[in-house]
Amino acid sequence: MFKRTKYCGQVSEEDLGKELVLCGWVHRVRNHGGVVFIDLRDREGIVQVVAEEKTYPQAYKVADSLKSEYVIAVKGTVRNRPPGTENPKLKTGNYEVLAQEIQILNISDPLPFPVDEETHISEELKLRYRYLDLRRESMKENLLFRHRAYQVVRNVFLKHGFVEIETPFLTKSTPEGARDFLVPSRLHPGKFYALPQSPQLFKQILMVAGFDRYFQIVRCLRDEDLRADRQPEFTQIDFEMSFVEEEDVMSFSEELIYTLFSELLGIELKRPFERLSYTSAMERYGTDKPDRRFGLELIDLTDIFKNTEFKVFADTIKAGGVVKAINFKESNLSRKEIDELTQFVQSLGAKGLAWIRVEEGKLNSPIVKFFSKQEIEELLKRTNAQAGDTIFFSADQRETVYKILGNLRLHIAKKYKLIDEGKFDVLWIVDFPLMEWDEEEGRFVALHHPFTSPKEEDIPLLKQALETSNIEEKKKLISKVKARAYDMVINGYEVGGGSIRIHKREVQDLVFKLLGISQIEAEEKFGFLLKALRYGAPPHGGLAFGLDRLIAIMRSLDSIRDVIAFPKTQKGVCLLTGAPDYVSPKQLKEVHIKEME
């Protein structure tokens, strides 16, 4: 086999007149009577190889037998392409390699789909033949970009004295999170390992051990119901720091993201990143991960309608609900379009969608007749309504209004292309509540996780809440308690989240009690962490970024599958290998389990 001396995509001026050996795939081949032109492709790009019958008949003969995706090695000399035949689309487009000798290293069956960007290939086929899909330029670039991102991320960590430490994959099942993937133990019949949902407890333990600053780019696994673009295994950029407060973690995180955007995209994000309180985010965007690349903010109208004659609004407000609206400026919507948007909110569970179309000199709306003149005036003023606008209302309990209008806002932005796709909207959400009341479970649940520290000044509220037996009073107290947590949001996706953790045993006990986690349960599940807190745990905090989503956003891709080498389908299937699959009864017996009938 010839020994490669250069990548195809790197043939350049300096190689003119020199003999090279190139190895790669036949991207395209055509015979122009006595001359065969081969587009030879490797990881670095494409170069044109020419085999001439008159100069090297043997090489020509081999070249003439080549088919798409054959793997070859070519020995040849580099020359300029004849004037007028240069290909400006190729980095190597000024040159060609005159083949002296060609070795066929492997042949190829005809491909199930061409390796180009033009052909639409079904997701199913792409995943089944992932090795061919990955040959496509865009997919290759996605993974090379991801590769570069790993290196940039690590360099930032190293610059700041972080220590890379690996945490276990076979660990213990803990509740208070998503569903665990289980691994039956062969040596301990009836017992199971769980795959890690995140290295949360281990990184805290590493802080107790004194490593001061830890990082890891690490796989996490959650057996959740697979929504459109979720993977059962995903990668986190995970870190933790000791002797820090919120500002330290956030400013380091900003440097990390800043450096990624700067080095990989040449984009200088403005630092410090903007911050928005959880409450503001919910009030203005109906979500704690707002996409602010477009307007359509939620406008509160509750005070305007608090004495309205319009029964729907009045009843809602009386029952403790709110009235909010968004104004779709200059939309000039047709009735049909409004009907479509109504259907959309109905699919979210709304009964209907109240609206006003603002026209020259009049309001077109089925509900405006119920409003007083003053209500109309104030409403138009607050929503800054002008002819051409359409105002949509939602009146319901606060959470429902957020859901309806938050989603409607996004739906409109996508449908009417209001989003500036070239823009990156990066912000922090802060001042989260520590816990929220879960109606279904009838208890408080941690908004982040049960190791998140409450703000120091709110700890007395927690103590009071624990002491009171009046549940409404308890809820009221707890709703005031803020967490030392922070989420980073880019373009409407939560790309990272973290918090300052509880490092004092008594605070952890207090939080567990309020979360309804009994002493016994706490000991059983997190006993080792609770114990560790007894032996000199330093103040600490950290954050984890979702690498897959982050890369997808940076590459302007909708699907994280496009930045994962071997992703799974929505059903958790690897179409390449066929996992999951049946195993032998012997294998099941060895791990002491059997199928449930």
Place this chain on the structure above:
Amino acid sequence: MFKRTKYCGQVSEEDLGKELVLCGWVHRVRNHGGVVFIDLRDREGIVQVVAEEKTYPQAYKVADSLKSEYVIAVKGTVRNRPPGTENPKLKTGNYEVLAQEIQILNISDPLPFPVDEETHISEELKLRYRYLDLRRESMKENLLFRHRAYQVVRNVFLKHGFVEIETPFLTKSTPEGARDFLVPSRLHPGKFYALPQSPQLFKQILMVAGFDRYFQIVRCLRDEDLRADRQPEFTQIDFEMSFVEEEDVMSFSEELIYTLFSELLGIELKRPFERLSYTSAMERYGTDKPDRRFGLELIDLTDIFKNTEFKVFADTIKAGGVVKAINFKESNLSRKEIDELTQFVQSLGAKGLAWIRVEEGKLNSPIVKFFSKQEIEELLKRTNAQAGDTIFFSADQRETVYKILGNLRLHIAKKYKLIDEGKFDVLWIVDFPLMEWDEEEGRFVALHHPFTSPKEEDIPLLKQALETSNIEEKKKLISKVKARAYDMVINGYEVGGGSIRIHKREVQDLVFKLLGISQIEAEEKFGFLLKALRYGAPPHGGLAFGLDRLIAIMRSLDSIRDVIAFPKTQKGVCLLTGAPDYVSPKQLKEVHIKEME
């Protein structure tokens, strides 16, 4: 909380007279009447903090209340220690920090064992309180060393154009390897994922995809019977290259190992590394992972005794066996010592241990009386025997002799401290057989794995072997077939292994057939790889290093547990978290399994 301005271990001359904030653990504290001395410890080291009653009474008061492993922040100024009180054992030993203010950030219960190097702590206790064990200087240094190793390794890969790509953890169970850990699927009742034993197939697929050079530092999981120092999860430095031959992979591997030793230990290994054929290694050391830091090589005596009167030897040779010996030079062993060694080989299954003690002018031995004069002469000459030596014999089938003498050799070296512990013996084992006959299974098995390429020139032998129906003929032909495989051995441990892979479908089919893997089975298990080989697979090869063992060797540690942050016991238990553990019936039901009664 004070904001740290420097690590304790980094206080230096430049800080003299300056105000600092240090954070850390109270390593030691003692009150010398009006002055409290605190050894304050963080990741970077220890510095002495002094709290004087006369200068800062408030700081003194706090200091006087401190106990071991309390977590504190200290604001103070750096000064020289009084002459004569410097501590040359500490990097910061010339300085001390006069505390102006001390904050107690957390208290600590008395520890179950002290955080020092002197106290012997049971393995069980160390693992249960891993966060305390990791505070010990040696353990901390092990993990920091490992951290540095990751970075050195990655830099070498990056320098050579390797692309870092992540492969899946939830994958498909494949036989032809160790036992898989299984993960029951919730969405596909009765089906299972398997955790990866290595990314072997995926990295080959990545070569087919055209990534040219792949690397990953990756966790692998094998549910093997846990021997003394084996972990169910371990870390591989994994890589694969396209368009390469053995020399390319080996020379890159040498650069990787050379750079690790050079940058982390300041040791320049001699390149190229020595190579030993599999056959020579077996003949001279009785193993394919020889430790050559001491002599005691196996000496073949079969030809000398081929006509011996000594029935034990004669019968063995007649039955196709061999007679080999090792000469323990200048050992002057007592009968008791020889008996102990005899017991050792008996524990390996040997019937006994024949020996000759060479004394001034005579031979002391129970067997020498059966030898002819010529046999004795030739024996002494070949073993280079001199007074004081002891020669041990093994006569049996070749494999048994290798096992007995190979192990005896190691046993003697350890017992009699013949090993130069400061030395690193690095070598390649090459020219492995492709397959060997497995008596138990009654079939050929791959010595490496079934994707290892045979040497080009041996492929005709494989074809012949496939055609013959005579099993002895088949064995003979196959025994001649060498693999394009290479193992790296350091100090008697296989630290890495790899091969040039099969990239042609017809060769892969041939090998599968000889391994007794049916077409159906092959399709079912490796179908995706076989298919990929049809679509332009380039020639490729690679290697994987066992990171844990490599680091342990470099740190001169016996146990890989000491270089893993959270290792498991021999029974696969994590004593820190208590994994594996029972899970709820609900969890089992969700994944459609139940315990076997």
